[in-house]
Amino acid sequence: MLLLLPLALANEPRLVVAHLAFPEGVQASSARVELQANEDSLELILSDDGRSPSDAPSDNIWTAQGELDYARWTAISLYAALPGEAEQLLYQGYESSDELGPLRFGWTSVQDPDGLQIRRSVAGWPGASAPVDNQRPLLVSFGWGLIALAWVGVLAALRLLKR
Secondary structure (H helix, E strand, O other), X not given: OXXXXXXXXXXXXXXXXXXXXXXXXXXXXXXXXXXEEOOEEEEXXXXXXXXXXXXXXXXXXXXXXXXXXXXXEEEEEEEEEOOOOOOEEEEEEEEEOOOOOOEEEEEEEEEEOOEEEEEEEOOOOOHHHOOHHHHHHHHHHHHHHHHHHHHHHHHHHHHHHHO
């Protein structure tokens, strides 16, 4: 059954959501993503004006969405320009897209002496670009989970020592 799934989805367009977060103090003038999946291609013009669903205007997270045919792999090229500078290629690569549902791609940019550097975000939109302060609830929940796991391990070890 799972082997037939790609065949069933081959002609179904899927929602593609892309976001690019710029660091505080860096204002981009344009950003776009080119996607190629099999014979289908899509160019998304990213914006920071609140037009995309769940996007807050002027939050330095540029977003766009569109539809792309199903493919197991998607070739992606990400371009951006800072004010007064030419557009530059920030990211180029292939992403696995076997999952069902919308494709979510995200990047976080970092300003360093060599210019704008990009990192692929693994989480979905829009939280992938959130600062660490906004990710604390997730980190705390993982921490409590580890504490509970360690406590169970200690109790199990004590029980074994009593025997």
